[in-house]
Amino acid sequence: MASKDFLSSLASAFLLFIAYTAAATDGGDEGTALGASYIFGDSLVDAGNNNFLPTLSKANIKPNGIDFKASGGKPTGRYTNGRTIGDIIGEELGQKHYAVPFLDPNSTGQALLYGVNYASGGGGIMNATGRIFVNRLSMDIQIDYFNITRKQIDKLIGASKAKEHIMKKSIFSITIGSNDFLNNYLLPVLSIGARVTQTPDSFVDDLLSHLKAQLTRLYQLDARKFILGNVGPIGCIPYQRTINQLNEDECVALPNQLALQYNSKLKDLIAQLNDNLPGATFVHANVYDLVMELITNYAKYGFKTASKACCGNGGQYAGIIPCGPTSTLCTDRDKHVFWDPYHPSEAANVLIAKQLIAGDPKYVSPMNLKELRDL
Ligand SMILES: *[C@@H]1O[C@H](CO)[C@@H](O)[C@H](O)[C@H]1NC(C)=O
Numbered sequence: 092m093a094s095k096d097f098l099s100s101l102a103s104a105f106l107l108f109i110a111y112t113a114a115a116t117d118g119g120d121e122g123t124a125l126g127a128s129y130i131f132g133d134s135l136v137d138a139g140n141n142n143f144l145p146t147l148s149k150a151n152i153k154p155n156g157i158d159f160k161a162s163g164g165k166p167t168g169r170y171t172n173g174r175t176i177g178d179i180i181g182e183e184l185g186q187k188h189y190a191v192p193f194l195d196p197n198s199t200g201q202a203l204l205y206g207v208n209y210a211s212g213g214g215g216i217m218n219a220t221g222r223i224f225v226n227r228l229s230m231d232i233q234i235d236y237f238n239i240t241r242k243q244i245d246k247l248i249g250a251s252k253a254k255e256h257i258m259k260k261s262i263f264s265i266t267i268g269s270n271d272f273l274n275n276y277l278l279p280v281l282s283i284g285a286r287v288t289q290t291p292d293s294f295v296d297d298l299l300s301h302l303k304a305q306l307t308r309l310y311q312l313d314a315r316k317f318i319l320g321n322v323g324p325i326g327c328i329p330y331q332r333t334i335n336q337l338n339e340d341e342c343v344a345l346p347n348q349l350a351l352q353y354n355s356k357l358k359d360l361i362a363q364l365n366d367n368l369p370g371a372t373f374v375h376a377n378v379y380d381l382v383m384e385l386i387t388n389y390a391k392y393g394f395k396t397a398s399k400a401c402c403g404n405g406g407q408y409a410g411i412i413p414c415g416p417t418s419t420l421c422t423d424r425d426k427h428v429f430w431d432p433y434h435p436s437e438a439a440n441v442l443i444a445k446q447l448i449a450g451d452p453k454y455v456s457p458m459n460l461k462e463l464r465d466l
C-alpha cells in the first residue's frame with residue numbers, strides 16, 4: 092500500500108516535472124498558458140474598436156495610453172493610461188498577444204487564435220444604450236461579430252481543432268452593464284432614457300433577460316469558460332461626484348443602488364446558467380466590491396486620491412470634461428484610482444485583475460481565473 096502510494100506520487104512528480112519543463116522550454120504556451128481571450132463589453136475593456144467607428148466616444152487621442160508600453164505611450168483607443176483589465180488578465184495567464192480589436196484590419200489569420208476584442212465604448216446590453224454617442228457596438232452586435240470570428244477560426248485550423256480551442260483554451264470575458272445605467276436609464280434627457288417608461292425593477296429584469304439570451308448564444312457558438320463582471324460603484328466615479336457636488340468621501344446613491352440591484356440578480360443568473368448549460372463554467376467577478384474596497388481604503392493600496400480624475404477638467408474632481416489633449420494631467424498617475432471622469436487608472440486595473448486571477452471567493456467565485464484556465 093505504502094509503496095504503491097510512493098510510486099504513484101513519484102510518477103506524478105515526474106509528470107509534473109515533464110509538464111513544467113515543457114512549459115519552461117517553449118515559453119509556457121503549452122498546457123498551462125491561456126490560448127485566447129475573447130473580450131466583450133464597454134469602454135472599460137475596449138482596446139480600439141471605436142477608432143474604426145464614426146462615434147462621439149473615442150479614446151485614440153492623447154494622453155490616453157501614455158503608459159501603454161506596447162504602443163510606446165501612443166493612444167490606442169483604450170480608455171485609460173495603460174492596460175485594461177482584459178489586457179492584464181490575458182498577459183498574466185500566459186496569452187501570447189493582446190486580443191486584437193475586431194474592427195482593426197489586423198484581426199485576421201493567426202492573430203484570431205490569441206483572442207479578439209469586441210468591446211466598444213458606449214456599448215451596453217440594450218441596443219438603445221449609448222445612443223447619445225451616435226455609434227457603438229452593443230452586445231448583440233458584438234456576438235454577431237464573434238459568430239464571424241468563429242467561422243474564420245474553423246477555416247484557419249479546421250472545425251474540430253477550432254472547437255477544442257474555443258471550448259478548452261479560451262476564456263470569454265464580459266464587462267457590460269454600466270452604460271445601460273449611465274447612458275440609458277439614468278440619462279437626464281428623458282426622451283432617450285428608458286426611465287420614462289420603466290420602473291428600476293422592470294428595467295433590471297429586462298437587462299438580465301437580454302443578457303441571458305446573449306450568453307446562451309455564445310454557448311451555442313462553443314464558448315464554455317466565462318467570466319462576467321458585475322457593475323461597479325458607478326455613483327462613485329469622478330463624473331457623478333462632480334455633477335452632484337459631493338464631498339470627498341461621498342458617492343451618489345441612486346446609481347449605486349441600481350448597480351446593486353442589477354448585481355444581485357446577475358449573481359442568480361450566473362448560478363442558473365452554471366446549473367443549466369452543461370459543460371459551461373460561469374465565473375462571477377465582484378467588481379463592485381473590489382472597486383469599492385479600492386475607493387474606501389485607497390491609501391492602503393498606495394493611492395493619493397480615489398475621487399479626483401488624473402486626466403480631465405471641471406469641478407472639484409476634474410470630472411466633467413473627458414480626457415483629451417487640452418486636459419489637465421496629473422503627474423502621479425499611479426496614485427490615482429481614476430484615470431479620467433469614468434475609468435480606472437492602470438494602477439487600479441492591475442489590482443483588480445490580480446484579485447480576479449488569483450483572489451479569494453469574496454471577489455471571484457466559484458473559482459478564480461487561474462483555476463478557470465486550468466479546467
Ligand atoms: C497592425 O500590425 C502591424 C504589424 O504587427 C502594426 O505595425 C500596426 O500598427 C497594426 N495596426 C494597427 C491598426 O494596430
Ligand SMILES: *[C@@H]1O[C@H](CO)[C@@H](O)[C@H](O)[C@H]1NC(C)=O
Nearest residue numbers: 216217218219229231232301
Ligand atoms: C437589438 O436589435 C436586434 C436587431 O437588430 C434584435 O434582434 C435584438 O433583439 C435587439 N436587442 C436588444 C437587447 O434590444
Ligand SMILES: *[C@@H]1O[C@H](CO)[C@@H](O)[C@H](O)[C@H]1NC(C)=O
Nearest residue numbers: 234235238239308309311312
Ligand atoms: C451564426 O451565424 C449563422 C449564419 O451565418 C446563423 O445561422 C446562426 O444562427 C448564428 N449563430 C448565433 C448563435 O448567432
